[in-house]
Each structure stands twice: as C-alpha cells, then as structure tokens.
Amino acid sequence: MGPERGAGAGGVNTVYEVFRQERKGQAFQHAGSVVAPDPAFADVYAREQYGRRGESTALWIVPRDAVVEVADFPDELGRNYHRVDGYSLKGKLKEARERAGTA
Amino acid sequence: MSAREQEVPRNEQEFLHYVQEGGQVEASDWMPDEYRARLIKFIEMHGNSELMGVLPEREWILRAPTLQRKLALTAKVQDEVGHAQLIYRVVEDLGKSRDDCLADLISGKSKFHNVFHYPTKTWGDVGVIAWLVDAAAIISQKALLKCSYAPYARIMKKICWEESFHILHGRDVILTMMNGTEEQRELVQEALDRWWGPLMQFHGNPIAPEQDPTLTWRIKSQPNDDARQQFLDGYVPQIRELGLTVPDPELRKDEETGRWHYTEPDWDELKTVVTGHGPMTEERLGFRRVSREETEWVRSAVLAQAA
Amino acid sequence: MPERRDLDRLLEVADDELILGWRDSEWTGIAPFLEEDVAFSSIAQNEIGHARALYELVARELGTTADELALDRRPDEYRCAPLVELRRLEWARTIARHWLYETADEIRIAALKGSDDPEVAGLAAKIDREEAYHRMHAEMWVDRLLATPEGREKLREAVEELWPYALGVLDDELRPRWVERVRARLGFDLPDVEPVTREQHTEELRELWEEMTMVRRSAPAGASW
Numbered sequence: 001m002g003p004e005r006g007a008g009a010g011g012v013n014t015v016y017e018v019f020r021q022e023r024k025g026q027a028f029q030h031a032g033s034v035v036a037p038d039p040a041f042a043d044v045y046a047r048e049q050y051g052r053r054g055e056s057t058a059l060w061i062v063p064r065d066a067v068v069e070v071a072d073f074p075d076e077l078g079r080n081y082h083r084v085d086g087y088s089l090k091g092k093l094k095e096a097r098e099r100a101g102t103a
Numbered sequence: 104m105s106a107r108e109q110e111v112p113r114n115e116q117e118f119l120h121y122v123q124e125g126g127q128v129e130a131s132d133w134m135p136d137e138y139r140a141r142l143i144k145f146i147e148m149h150g151n152s153e154l155m156g157v158l159p160e161r162e163w164i165l166r167a168p169t170l171q172r173k174l175a176l177t178a179k180v181q182d183e184v185g186h187a188q189l190i191y192r193v194v195e196d197l198g199k200s201r202d203d204c205l206a207d208l209i210s211g212k213s214k215f216h217n218v219f220h221y222p223t224k225t226w227g228d229v230g231v232i233a234w235l236v237d238a239a240a241i242i243s244q245k246a247l248l249k250c251s252y253a254p255y256a257r258i259m260k261k262i263c264w265e266e267s268f269h270i271l272h273g274r275d276v277i278l279t280m281m282n283g284t285e286e287q288r289e290l291v292q293e294a295l296d297r298w299w300g301p302l303m304q305f306h307g308n309p310i311a312p313e314q315d316p317t318l319t320w321r322i323k324s325q326p327n328d329d330a331r332q333q334f335l336d337g338y339v340p341q342i343r344e345l346g347l348t349v350p351d352p353e354l355r356k357d358e359e360t361g362r363w364h365y366t367e368p369d370w371d372e373l374k375t376v377v378t379g380h381g382p383m384t385e386e387r388l389g390f391r392r393v394s395r396e397e398t399e400w401v402r403s404a405v406l407a408q409a410a
Numbered sequence: 411m412p413e414r415r416d417l418d419r420l421l422e423v424a425d426d427e428l429i430l431g432w433r434d435s436e437w438t439g440i441a442p443f444l445e446e447d448v449a450f451s452s453i454a455q456n457e458i459g460h461a462r463a464l465y466e467l468v469a470r471e472l473g474t475t476a477d478e479l480a481l482d483r484r485p486d487e488y489r490c491a492p493l494v495e496l497r498r499l500e501w502a503r504t505i506a507r508h509w510l511y512e513t514a515d516e517i518r519i520a521a522l523k524g525s526d527d528p529e530v531a532g533l534a535a536k537i538d539r540e541e542a543y544h545r546m547h548a549e550m551w552v553d554r555l556l557a558t559p560e561g562r563e564k565l566r567e568a569v570e571e572l573w574p575y576a577l578g579v580l581d582d583e584l585r586p587r588w589v590e591r592v593r594a595r596l597g598f599d600l601p602d603v604e605p606v607t608r609e610q611h612t613e614e615l616r617e618l619w620e621e622m623t624m625v626r627r628s629a630p631a632g633a634s635w
C-alpha cells in the first residue's frame with residue numbers, strides 16, 4: 001500500500017484503493033487507486049477507470065486508511081512440521097517395503 | 104506502515120545491486136533519494152505526455168467522418184486521460200502531488216514528449232498518429248513492464264492492454280483511406296511526410312547504456328536506439344506494403360547486422376521542441392492554463408464540503 | 411412498422427444525443443479534474459452510441475444509412491433542440507445543461523419505452539438503462555454545487571440562463587411534469603417564459619455543422635472513411 005500522503009490540493013481528497021474481480025468466482029485483486037472527495041464520487045471514478053471496457057464484473061472500493069498492511073512473518077526457528085516439505089518418506093517407505101517383501 | 108523485515112536493502116549500493124538483479128520496489132519501501140527523484144521525473148513526463156496527447160486529437164472527434172470513427176476516437180482520447188490519471192497517482196504516492204505536476208506542466212517547468220508539440224492538420228494525421236505514434240509509444244511501454252518500481256510496472260500492464268485497440272483503430276483508418284480515392288491516399292502520404300521526423304526522434308537520442316541513469320536504476324530497461332530499431336523493424340514493412348514512401352532516402356536495413364540505417368534525426372530539433380519551443384507548445388499549454396484557472400472554483404466547491 | 415410521427419421523434423432524440431455528445435466531449439483534456447474528464451467522455455460515448463442506434467433504426471425505414479443521416483443533412487434539416495447546440499464551455503452551465511437535459515430525456519425515453527413498436531420500445535429500454543449512470547452523475551454534481559453558497563449561486567445563474575432553451579427539449583404534452591420536477595428539486599425561482607423550440611436553430615449549430623462535416627464533405631458522397 002502507498003503512503004498516506006499525496007492527497008490533492010486542500011488535502012481533503014481521499015485515496016480509495018480499488019480491487020477488481022475479472023470474472024464471477026475469481027478473487028478480487030488490487031487494481032490501483034483513485035482519488036475522490038467522497039464515496040459517491042469514488043464509485044463513479046472507479047467504474048470509469050476499472051470498468052469502462054467491461055473488463056471487470058465487480059469492484060471493491062476501500063478508503064486507503066481502512067486497509068491494514070501486514071508484512072512481517074518471523075520464522076526464526078524454521079518450522080516445517082506443518083508443511084509438506086517437512087515430510088520425507090522415501091527412506092522409511094523403502095525399508096518398510098523390503099521388510100514386507102513387497103519391494 | 105508497520106516496521107518489517109526488509110527485503111529491500113536500505114543503503115544505496117545494495118539497493119542498486121538489488122534492482123539491477125531484478126528486485127522490485129513498492130511505494131512503502133525505502134529508496135535512495137536519487138532513485139525517487141529520477142522516478143518522479145520520468146513518470147511525471149509520461150503522465151504529462153498522455154495528457155498533452157489529448158489536445159492534438161480532440162478536435163477531430165467533432166470532425167470524424169463516420170459515427171464509428173467518432174466513437175473510436177472519443178474512446179482513444181479517453182484512455183489517454185485515464186492513463187494520465189493512473190500515472191499521476193503513481194507519482195503522488197512517490198511524494199509529488201498531482202496539483203504540483205499540473206502546475207509544473209503548465210508553467211513549462213516539466214516536459215512532455217516531442218510528438219505532442221506538433222499540429223494535426225488533416226484526417227490523415229489522425230490515422231498516422233493512432234497507428235505509428237501509438238506504436239512507437241507501445242514499444243517503450245512494453246519495455247517499462249520490467250520497471251523496478253512495481254506500482255509503475257503494474258499500471259503499464261493496464262495501459263498496454265488499453266492501447267492495443269488504438270493501433271488497430273489507426274491502422275484501420277489508414278487502410279480505409281489507402282483503399283479509397285487518390286486524394287485520400289495523398290492525404291496519408293502527406294501526413295507521413297510530416298510525422299516521420301518527429302517519429303524518428305521519439306525514442307530519444309542515442310545514449311550509451313552505461314551513461315543512462317534510467318537504465319542503471321532499471322527504470323527503463325531498453326536503450327533508446329534499441330527501441331527505435333524495434334519500431335523500424337515492426338513498422339517500415341507495414342508502411343511500405345501499402346505503397347507508401349518513407350521520406351528518408353537513406354533508410355535501409357543492413358541484412359547482415361539486422362540493423363536499420365537512416366538519416367540521423369535532428370537532435371537539435373528534438374531538444375528545442377522538448378524544452379518547450381515546439382510549434383504548438385505555447386498554444387496548448389496556454390489552453391490548459393486558461394481552463395485550469397477557469398475551473399479553480401469547481402475544485403474548491405467540491406473539496407469544501409468533502410467528508 | 412413505426413409511424414412517420416415516431417421516426418421524427420426518434421430523429422429528435424438522435425440529433426440531440428449526437429450534438430450533446432460533442433458538447434460533452436469538448437471537456438476532454440480540460441475538465442476540472444482528470445476523473446471528470448474520463449467520466450464525461452464515457453457519457454459522450456454513450457450519447458453518440460445512442461444516436462447511432464437510433465439513426466440505424468430510422469435509416470432502415472428510410473432506405474439510407476446511419477452515417478448519412480448523422481452527417482449528410484443540411485443544418486436546417488437537423489431536429490435537435492437549441493439547448494444542445496449552445497457552446498458553453500463553463501462548468502456550471504455544463505452541469506446545469508447536463509441535469510436539465512437528462513431529467514427531460516428520462517421522461518421522453520419513458521414515453522418511448524411504451525411504444526407499440528417493439529423495436530423502438532426495446533431500444534428505448536436499453537438507452538434508459540445506460541442513462542441511469544448519466545442521471546446519477548448529474549444528481550451527484552447538482553448536490554455538490556447546491557451545497558456551497560458559491561456553487562449554488564453559479565448553478566442558479568446557469569439554470570436561469572439556460573431555462574428558455576431547456577423548456578424546448580420536451581413538447582407541450584410532456585413538458586409540464588418536467589417543469590414540476592425541476593422546480594421541486596432545485597428550488598430556484600424559474601420564470602414562465604416561452605420555450606426556444608426545435609425549429610429555432612441557433613447560429614452555433616451552423617458553425618458546428620461546418621466543422622462536423624468538413625472531412626466528410628472533402629470526399630465524394632459514398633467515400634469510405
């Protein structure tokens with residue numbers, strides 16, 4: 001997400017982030033932002049910028065300061081017990097098949 | 104923004120290395136002052152160009168000789184304004200407000216591309232601009248898809264997608280005229296004769312890659328000369344196959360090296376024009392200045408009681 | 411098969427939309443803010459698109475083409491209302507005209523939706539759906555301007571100036587209910603004046619026509635563009 005600054009003259013324009021859904025059933029993806037004095041204008045402007053070619057089936061318009069960015073995910077001790085790459089079964093499988101005579 | 108473990112290095116040398124290796128930068132990342140300043144200047148010029156590009160074309164909306172052309176031209180010009188909006192938004196998030204950008208544009212402090220300083224004289228110009236000027240622009244824009252600054256690279260995707268119809272529209276206009284009357288064909292050739300010079304200057308004078316800071320910081324990823332060669336490769340055959348003549352007797356492709364030879368473009372003309380002395384520069388900037396002044400009350404009225 | 415009377419009514423709407431489409435796109439590149447530039451341009455494209463669809467319908471009946479109807483008539487053959495002919499590159503007048511026209515047009519399109527001719531009714535319904543956006547946009551702007559003393563005064567001045575022309579968009583049958591609506595919404599003191607009717611074309615139309623048709627007239631009839 002961009003910085004809070006950068007509003008228009010007078011500083012009472014709001015930046016609205018726009019998320020668009022290209023086809024029904026797909027995820028809404030961040031498409032960009034528009035600047036508007038209120039939600040009514042933001043609606044009109046987002047439609048124009050992200051929908052005038054029929055390229056979106058739906059939009060979500062959100063004031064920038066309503067968006068909370070989360071970007072730190074500390075993983076200091078390397079946890080793989082809850083991921084697929086934490087499980088290598090090749091060796092044990094080989095041993096088990098040999099014991100059962102099915103190798 | 105919350106503090107986080109930075110992928111993006113926080114010193115200039117490592118940052119430079121990071122972007123040169125293909126690293127991407129977001130608006131909220133740390134960046135060297137020089138990188139930020141160059142980005143702003145480069146991207147602002149692009150925004151200015153989209154906006155000024157509207158003025159040569161808009162008068163032809165009224166004069167369009169069919170309803171379909173009227174609609175297509177209105178949509179094309181609308182795209183250009185939309186692109187300006189997207190681009191200035193990116194500049195705003197880098198720290199320069201749109202108002203400041205527009206003020207600098209109008210005062211002549213900042214620049215816009217050469218082609219938008221020239222007059223449009225006939226319907227032939229409309230076709231040539233949409234076909235060839237937009238083609239030259241798209242070559243640069245496609246190269247910018249790899250810009251190290253991610254918000255700009257992302258809007259380039261949308262811009263390229265929207266401009267794809269511009270070139271088709273332009274080519275359709277030209278083809279229809281070339282298949283029409285003798286006068287219509289002459290109109291196209293005459294327009295091409297006038298626009299060829301500015302087109303050859305469009306991608307800028309040759310700069311050695313090591314000496315081009317926009318390449319160093321991976322803002323641009325294509326040297327000027329390469330862009331020009333790409334344009335000639337793509338479009339000279341398209342021009343010639345219609346029976347049109349490119350007004351440069353030196354223009355030929357060296358079959359061995361694959362590179363085009365041509366009369367060296369007039370780099371002085373480019374410099375003069377881009378520093379605000381093109382044939383239409385004053386008039387167009389003046390037009391924008393007046394309309395901006397006359398609509399100042401509207402901006403105040405709208406903002407005055409925003410929530 | 412639409413009656414002759416219906417075709418005239420359709421040409422009125424088509425000509426209004428064609429000319430207003432140009433007036434709206436006069437703001438391209440110079441609107442008060444870029445977002446409005448893009449919005450008005452969409453409105454202009456809708457209008458020209460509506461004009462085209464209407465011309466196509468009429469053209470089929472008359473054995474001609476939409477382009478010929480749109481661009482090959484003499485100025486005095488156009489059936490547009492003087493309101494759309496006026497060149498008013500000033501924002502308050504633009505918004506005033508936009509709102510006055512859209513509200514009048516809504517009533518007119520509603521009448522066409524009730525046409526016995528399914529083609530006319532169907533096209534009117536499509537136009538109506540697209541124009542919902544125009545009305546929303548116009549209402550939004552009227553709200554904005556009415557909300558500040560300066561905006562309100564400029565809007566009032568603009569509406570007053572355009573009032574006789576605006577009265578000329580609808581005929582005697584449909585006009586009264588529109589006047590009611592305008593008075594209720596805006597609250598301005600609007601005088602009882604004679605409408606400037608469709609037959610009273612302005613000098614501005616002729617100038618506009620000259621420029622609008624100059625490229626087309628530069629080639630023989632039937633040339634492709």
